[in-house]
Amino acid sequence: MSDPAVRSRLLFADSDWDFDRLKSAYNAIEEIALGDLGLEVYPNQIEIISSEQMLDAYSSHGMPLMYRHWSFGKHFARDQQMYSRGFQGLAYEIVINSNPCIAYLMEENTMTMQTLVMAHACFGHNHFFKNNYLFRQWTDATGILSYLDFAKKYISKCEDEYGLGEVERILDAAHALMDQGVFRYARPPRLSEADRIAKAAARLEHEQKNFNDIWRTLPTVEEPESDIEEREEAVRNIKLPEENLLYFIEKASPVLKPWQRELVRIVRNISQYFYPQKQTKVMNEGCATFVHHYIMNSLYERGMLSEGSMLEFMHSHSSVVFQPDFDDPRYSGINPYALGFAMMEDIKRICEHPTEEDREWFPAIAGLSTRGGDWRDALKDAWANFRDESFILQYLSPTVMRRMRMFALSDNAKESHIDVEAIHDDRGFRALRERLSSMYDLGAHEPNIQVVSADLDGNRRLTLRHAVHNGRTLDTKTRDEVLWHVHRLWGHEIKLDEAPA
Amino acid sequence: MNRFHFIDRRKNPKGKSLGNRQRFLRRAREHIKEAVNKSIRERSLSDLDKSEKITIPSKSTREPRFRLSPDAGERRGVHPGNKEFGAGDKIKKPPKSGGQGKGKEASDSGEGEDAFQFTLTQDEFLDIFFEDLELPNLVKRSLKEIKSVAWRRAGITASGTPTNMNIVRTMRNAHGRRLALGRPSTKEMNELKERLFALERISQPSEEEIAEKLALLEKLAAMEARRRWAPYIDPLDVRYNAYEPTPVQTTAAVMFCLMDVSGSMGEREKDLAKRFYMLLFLFLKRRYERVEVVFIRHTHHAEEVDEETFFYSRQSGGTVVSTALEKMLEVQNERFPAHEWNIYVAQASDGYTQSGDAKRCVEILDQDVMPISQYYAYIEILDERELEVFSDKDSGAELWRAYRTFAPRWKTFAQTRIAKPSDIFPVFRELFAKGQREAA
Numbered sequence: 001m002s003d004p005a006v007r008s009r010l011l012f013a014d015s016d017w018d019f020d021r022l023k024s025a026y027n028a029i030e031e032i033a034l035g036d037l038g039l040e041v042y043p044n045q046i047e048i049i050s051s052e053q054m055l056d057a058y059s060s061h062g063m064p065l066m067y068r069h070w071s072f073g074k075h076f077a078r079d080q081q082m083y084s085r086g087f088q089g090l091a092y093e094i095v096i097n098s099n100p101c102i103a104y105l106m107e108e109n110t111m112t113m114q115t116l117v118m119a120h121a122c123f124g125h126n127h128f129f130k131n132n133y134l135f136r137q138w139t140d141a142t143g144i145l146s147y148l149d150f151a152k153k154y155i156s157k158c159e160d161e162y163g164l165g166e167v168e169r170i171l172d173a174a175h176a177l178m179d180q181g182v183f184r185y186a187r188p189p190r191l192s193e194a195d196r197i198a199k200a201a202a203r204l205e206h207e208q209k210n211f212n213d214i215w216r217t218l219p220t221v222e223e224p225e226s227d228i229e230e231r232e233e234a235v236r237n238i239k240l241p242e243e244n245l246l247y248f249i250e251k252a253s254p255v256l257k258p259w260q261r262e263l264v265r266i267v268r269n270i271s272q273y274f275y276p277q278k279q280t281k282v283m284n285e286g287c288a289t290f291v292h293h294y295i296m297n298s299l300y301e302r303g304m305l306s307e308g309s310m311l312e313f314m315h316s317h318s319s320v321v322f323q324p325d326f327d328d329p330r331y332s333g334i335n336p337y338a339l340g341f342a343m344m345e346d347i348k349r350i351c352e353h354p355t356e357e358d359r360e361w362f363p364a365i366a367g368l369s370t371r372g373g374d375w376r377d378a379l380k381d382a383w384a385n386f387r388d389e390s391f392i393l394q395y396l397s398p399t400v401m402r403r404m405r406m407f408a409l410s411d412n413a414k415e416s417h418i419d420v421e422a423i424h425d426d427r428g429f430r431a432l433r434e435r436l437s438s439m440y441d442l443g444a445h446e447p448n449i450q451v452v453s454a455d456l457d458g459n460r461r462l463t464l465r466h467a468v469h470n471g472r473t474l475d476t477k478t479r480d481e482v483l484w485h486v487h488r489l490w491g492h493e494i495k496l497d498e499a500p501a
Numbered sequence: 502m503n504r505f506h507f508i509d510r511r512k513n514p515k516g517k518s519l520g521n522r523q524r525f526l527r528r529a530r531e532h533i534k535e536a537v538n539k540s541i542r543e544r545s546l547s548d549l550d551k552s553e554k555i556t557i558p559s560k561s562t563r564e565p566r567f568r569l570s571p572d573a574g575e576r577r578g579v580h581p582g583n584k585e586f587g588a589g590d591k592i593k594k595p596p597k598s599g600g601q602g603k604g605k606e607a608s609d610s611g612e613g614e615d616a617f618q619f620t621l622t623q624d625e626f627l628d629i630f631f632e633d634l635e636l637p638n639l640v641k642r643s644l645k646e647i648k649s650v651a652w653r654r655a656g657i658t659a660s661g662t663p664t665n666m667n668i669v670r671t672m673r674n675a676h677g678r679r680l681a682l683g684r685p686s687t688k689e690m691n692e693l694k695e696r697l698f699a700l701e702r703i704s705q706p707s708e709e710e711i712a713e714k715l716a717l718l719e720k721l722a723a724m725e726a727r728r729r730w731a732p733y734i735d736p737l738d739v740r741y742n743a744y745e746p747t748p749v750q751t752t753a754a755v756m757f758c759l760m761d762v763s764g765s766m767g768e769r770e771k772d773l774a775k776r777f778y779m780l781l782f783l784f785l786k787r788r789y790e791r792v793e794v795v796f797i798r799h800t801h802h803a804e805e806v807d808e809e810t811f812f813y814s815r816q817s818g819g820t821v822v823s824t825a826l827e828k829m830l831e832v833q834n835e836r837f838p839a840h841e842w843n844i845y846v847a848q849a850s851d852g853y854t855q856s857g858d859a860k861r862c863v864e865i866l867d868q869d870v871m872p873i874s875q876y877y878a879y880i881e882i883l884d885e886r887e888l889e890v891f892s893d894k895d896s897g898a899e900l901w902r903a904y905r906t907f908a909p910r911w912k913t914f915a916q917t918r919i920a921k922p923s924d925i926f927p928v929f930r931e932l933f934a935k936g937q938r939e940a941a
Binding site: 019022023026030043044045046047048049050052053055056059060068069070071072073074076077078080081104107122164168172175176178179180323324325326327328331334404405406407408409410411412413415416417418419420421422423424425427428432435436438439445446447449466468469470471472473474475476478479481482485 | 504505506507508509510511513515517518520521522523524525526527528529562563564565566567568569570571572573574575576577578579580581582583584586587588589590591592593594617618619620
């Protein structure tokens with residue numbers, strides 16, 4: 001540090017941040033992220049918020065715009081209590097899959113943390129959102145904000161028109177089915193279709209204009225003929241079994257009024273929007289953590305970060321990727337940051353310094369860098385084309401399994417013993433990898449419930465079937481509560497079977 | 502490049518989640534109310550208008566989703582941190598009756614978040630407290646009002662806004678500084694200038710006059726420089742009037758709570774009485790800087806007790822109401838002289854007293870208590886059935902009838918019968934009406 005030329009390159013020397021510093025740090029990060037790593041990102045919109053605003057964002061799925069509902073209020077009250085009593089810290093950032101990509105930075109962060117967070121969110125997550133196939137195919141980053149805006153206004157109009165209680169009834173019921181409200185295999189229609197929104201808004205407008213007190217006693221607000229036809233056409237096109245319960249109910253429910261169908265659709269669309277995030281926790285966090293780690297180290301190498309900042313960064317980085325052992329009281333499953341980061345670093349290592357084992361397991365990428373290739377391309381390829389389940393199946397290496405000392409357990413409720421099925425040795429690696437991969441298969445560990453039949457012309461009974469996997473049936477208490485909600489939306493008898501898949 | 506921008510959201514309006522909170526409170530209304538009522542029973546009078554941490558069962562706000570049963574079928578998982586296991590090992594499960602059994606029991610009543618705890622603001626708390634009392638809105642607002650403050654002069658400061666500038670003080674400072682720095686006055690300058698002009702008008706000045714003129718010119722230049730150096734008013738001189746918020750009304754009130762605690766007063770009666778005292782307390786707290794509360798309970802003899810004992814301990818014995826009045830006068834004489842304290846008395850009873858005692862009560866009230874009291878409120882707590890029987894104001898138990906006879910003489914005396922919380926407010930109606938008029 002005695003060389004003044006080096007010292008002068010420091011982005012900042014103490015921990016206070018201001019907008020000039022943020023800008024110069026952003027530029028330095030961008031140079032590495034785009035120039036060195038070759039990331040490809042949406043434009044960034046970086047918002048500085050206070051801790052109270054962070055709590056606000058927490059309680060409503062981290063979205064800047066959300067319709068109003070009591071459950072968000074409940075989560076806010078809980079988070080606030082936890083935060084103010086010091087049981088729980090707040091995340092340093094929240095990032096939203098939208099175009100422009102919105103990242104929230106907390107004002108309490110030090111300058112080092114702001115740098116870290118910008119590298120993590122504005123480049124790591126941002127690149128992942130823009131390039132991963134799930135996000136590209138299933139979500140509409142450009143349309144989400146205007147859709148949320150529409151949803152919020154629509155719902156608040158409904159509250160004015162039909163009362164808080166009525167709206168709450170439908171939203172509660174739709175929320176209960178959120179996990180079963182996604183298309184897993186077919187590509188859903190884009191939500192932002194401007195004409196669809198315009199149509200819904202026009203429908204609401206129409207209902208309000210034609211509102212006549214005389215008709216108040218009528219049980220439903222009339223649905224225009226054309227809409228009924230269109231909807232019935234959609235119902236005819238549904239091939240049973242249908243996995244998306246919310247979609248089926250929205251289209252086929254015999255009792256819902258048009259505005260209620262719209263509410264169900266809003267909840268379904270939001271659920272669908274978050275579905276890719278649920279499937280890519282390990283990859284998304286792994287990617288972002290790898291990116292921030294690489295960028296912070298590069299900044300340091302270039303003499304742009306002081307040793308003090310670097311220590312602060314390493315402290316916070318190592319707590320983020322900390323993985324307690326299974327017998328540690330802090331253990332609550334595998335930390336996606338830890339696993340993701342370890343795997344990304346490992347891919348880089350396999351490209352640069354492969355062992356014999358790696359060459360055997362990963363012939364395509366082992367030693368890529370020594371063969372004129374680039375580890376960056378290997379990583380970006382993985383980030384773009386996989387989700388957690390397939391990523392682990394493809395890339396989890398013996399090195400990582402050994403380092404994390406993984407082992408697989410099988411716990412059958414009927415047995416008095418838990419079986420250790422595989423451990424991190426040559427015989428166990430493949431089994432471990434498959435087992436871990438299947439833990440990230442949402443289809444397997446979220447209940448798989450489908451509509452198998454609906455007697456639309458007769459008694460209107462709706463039959464659902466739970467495909468039981470490994471003998472794991474539904475928890476009866478929550479099952480009955482949810483069915484009660486389904487009944488609200490369907491209005492007629494509901495039957496739920498459980499059958500082995 | 503530069504495809505980014507920063508937005509500072511910190512100044513955005515707060516309380517974005519307020520709408521969600523209102524919906525949450527509305528949703529859990531029933532349970533919150535239960536919790537508030539419980540807390541009213543438990544908290545002391547003087548804590549009434551604080552924010553409150555309450556716990557509600559999560560039942561009303563549960564968000565169910567389909568879940569796989571934790572105790573059916575086969576669960577498989579991968580875990581980190583293996584130390585001693587080898588493939589094929591069997592690990593004995595912990596016995597069912599032990600930890601696991603307990604865990605299940607606990608989760609039966611509500612899945613870990615059985616009790617949901619959060620904090621109600623003072624406003625929200627009072628809203629729910631007021632709900633049963635059926636207060637008119639105006640009264641609600643004025644009870645919740647934060648004590649009004651007046652801006653009082655608080656000396657002089659060196660900083661402030663131009664509108665608050667204290668001219669006299671500023672000019673005085675400027676004057677002193679000008680004197681100290683020897684700033685030549687305009688008058689002095691003018692005199693010299695006159696002299697200079699006079700000299701200049703002389704067509705053939707003598708040598709002396711030329712020397713004088715040069716000296717004068719030099720002196721004027723020096724004075725001019727000095728004036729620039731020591732300005733007429735300097736920012737240093739400026740003074741502003743300072744204002745400080747001070748609470749208005751610095752008077753004190755004492756509130757005597759009298760209650761019959763003989764066996765006939767049960768849980769329900771005491772709860773109603775407590776609400777009655779609370780309402781009066783809130784009212785007094787708004788109007789007076791300092792409010793003291795004295796609790797006097799009585800059976801056939803009376804004693805001063807603390808709040809805890811007042812509301813929760815039971816005593817057996819007969820009922821002689823006049824003892825409480827005597828005790829009250831005794832305490833008042835000792836500690837709360839009538840010329841220093843505004844005296845409020847709230848009496849709650851089930852209406853029974855030893856026969857003949859009612860007459861004595863009226864005597865004491867009429868001669869000793871009413872002349873020194875700002876207000877005397879009496880409530881008779883009945884059950885709903887009795888209330889119907891006594892729908893006529895003139896009939897009733899002995900104490901009630903006796904009070905009826907002298908009540909018309911005192912405007913500050915109020916009596917009413919209550920059977921449910923919404924009956925409480927009418928007894929105060931006069932009092933609040935008076936408050937409103939005064940406030941207006």
